[in-house]
Amino acid sequence: MVFLTMPAISTAVQVVVAFGGAYLVALWFSMIVWTYYDIRARSQDIYVHIFATALVLIFNVFGLLLYFILRPRETLAEAYERSLEEESLLQELEERPHCPSCRQRVSPDYMVCPSCHVILKNLCITPSCGRLVHPRWELCPFCGTLQVGETEGHGEPPTHGSNVPIVPISVFGPDPQGAGTPGPG
Numbered sequence: 001m002v003f004l005t006m007p008a009i010s011t012a013v014q015v016v017v018a019f020g021g022a023y024l025v026a027l028w029f030s031m032i033v034w035t036y037y038d039i040r041a042r043s044q045d046i047y048v049h050i051f052a053t054a055l056v057l058i059f060n061v062f063g064l065l066l067y068f069i070l071r072p073r074e075t076l077a078e079a080y081e082r083s084l085e086e087e088s089l090l091q092e093l094e095e096r097p098h099c100p101s102c103r104q105r106v107s108p109d110y111m112v113c114p115s116c117h118v119i120l121k122n123l124c125i126t127p128s129c130g131r132l133v134h135p136r137w138e139l140c141p142f143c144g145t146l147q148v149g150e151t152e153g154h155g156e157p158p159t160h161g162s163n164v165p166i167v168p169i170s171v172f173g174p175d176p177q178g179a180g181t182p183g184p185g
């Protein structure tokens, strides 16, 4: 029995060592492949690819540690996304309204340019509307009232345009009695 167990133990040890060795080799190989794909996502330089992969190939786990310290912080996709974001932010800044006269930046709800005092918007001539209307618009887009040359007025406030149907907004005015809607049934 003793003669049979001794070779059995040594075989078991050999198997464990072989498995461990294969595992370590697989781990090393995986680290090299991972590094190669990771550096390709972060740099387009072929020499950087070779350097990073060789670092892990030669120094193994310590090479991977060095690679983590040295690798570019952003991937190429992240850098591209960031540049797109910056570009859209810049475009947004440029698209903000400017005064047509002095090119100063103005807010969309300004009536007058604070720098050169040019009229940017007029108030709608309907007092109950009171929205801001561009001087070039003939109609108020909010209430449909024709805006008759307010800036060139002759003192008399212009009446509503004859062709434009004015629909009163609040048909059901403030009813003091409250529940005054007789419903059928």
Ligand SMILES: [Zn+2]
Pocket: 099, 100, 101, 102, 103, 104, 113, 114, 115, 116, 117, 118
């Ligand atoms: Zn201006």
Ligand SMILES: [Zn+2]
Pocket: 124, 125, 126, 129, 130, 131, 140, 141, 142, 143, 144, 145
């Ligand atoms: Zn209006």
